[in-house]
Amino acid sequence: MHVPDGFINAPVSVAAGVAAAAAVAVSLRGARRELGDHPPATAGGTPTRAEGSGGERTAPLAGLVAAFIFAVQMLNFPVAAGTSGHLLGGALAAILVGPYTGVLCVSVVLLMQGILFADGGLTALGVNVTVMGVVTVVVSYAVFRGLLRVLPRTRRSVTVAAFAGALLSVPGAAAAFTAIYAIGGTTDVAIGKVFTAMVGVHVLIGIGEAAITAATVGAVIAVRPDLVYGARGLTTRLKLRVGGVLVDAPAAAPAAAPVAARSTTKVWATGLVTALVLAGFVSFYASASPDGLEKVAADKGIDAKAEEHAAKDSPLADYAVRDVADARLSGGLAGALGVGATVVVGSGVFWAVRRRRTAEPAAAGASAV
Template sequence: MHVPDGFLDAPTSVATGVVAAVGVGVALRKARAELDDRTAPMAGLVAAFVFAGQMINFPVGAGTSGHLLGGALAAVLVGPWTATLCISVVLLVQGLFMADGGLTALGTNITLMAIVGVAVGYAVFRLVLAVLPRTLGSVPVAAALGALVSVPAAATVFTVLFAIGGTADVATGKVLTAMVGWHLVIGIGEAVVTGLVVSAVLASRPDLVHGARGLAARKPLVTSQAAA
């Protein structure tokens, strides 16, 4: 869903830039409570996985593109604040070195994918987890539903931004139909990927999954000396 440079007017781009800056600033402070020496490496792996997933890119229309977002997956694995930072770093690297999106649209893309995508995905995950049995088996299901909802939610917010400050000569209704329609399909795929990845991590190291805290026993850290 990378928004290109010039697709939104300057006031809208500046506004989303402010939202993105505030969101990332808050995440930088809050992420300290989510990470420790055991979980910090997971953040790097999550960022790399999301980066790879977002490389599968296809046009949606009017200069925009569609791909997996990864916000819900990242939030469940490493926590919502850390997930916001992971997605933001991925978007920054893509904008700087791969011309994916644009630098003037970076604030918009961070707002849509790193803030809205993460926030909605994690909120739905927590809501679903609250009504399901409190077992590890509920975590992938809740994560998948969070991913499913987060993708069209971000597309809907983009359409609102386009209605406010879009510069392309395209009817807002057509943008809404294209963006939400395509991203609903993408959301289904993202739900499957998210559920499978979370299940795989839970099967091997449930203690490292942020969304499973309180449901999984903390495993002792095994070092090479202890193993010897």
């Protein structure tokens, strides 16, 4: 759903850019809390410092999540005759690393795609961040948290809620784009028809988004539930049957987790290798059909004033390495380079955010003295 240059007029593009910048600024502040030191809840619901802090786990994972989203977005899957879809990633990022950090993850991906790969207009970057980053995160996380309030407090519930949140986030983003186009579209088209077409095809894409999100969240929960932001504090106290009545078991004394158990190295390395394989190899077999927005734009005529991308001469434009004749090798190298660039930039951003967060208490203590 990458909006190209020329779809939205200049005033609305600028307004969307201001809104996106404000959302990123708010997310930077919120991400400091999500990436900061805060211990998870024990079985009795009481936080313990011995179990390790969430921030030291979330910070390295956030850069990896951005790289994984970049890789999976290269895997267009068929959803209807002549139409394909791809992961948007807002739901996945919000559930794995938190909603504020999730907005930053998607924003990093969109920035790298726009600058390096000429994917998504540069003047439309604010529109893309708003639609693909902010809207998907807000919709998915609201649905996710709402369902967790009524579902049993189990890991399976997290996966189910992730599926539902991701499913609804995609047509939500399609509706948001239609609203922006209704205000600032550069062609005169029937907005009702655009809305019906956009939401209709993106409901189908949402099923793929939901499946990918649920599978990924479920896989991480299976091996390291402590790394899933949306699953924090969901453990419940063990129940014992006493005299035919279920009662809470006494809370066990917290034990310090070994350093190896807190390490994210193995998960990080596995995730990075997976992203490289997806972008560098599997992407060659992705659907070549236009995605939902491209198909609707062509059918309804909203692409009549589309403009060439400012980065069309980039060495990696269109996810291919210039001067590499072999299509498989060219696409694979471009994908691998994209994953590497995204994980470096993303990790740098999140480490900087976390360092500022951890520096704040020290500065406050020094000023108090």
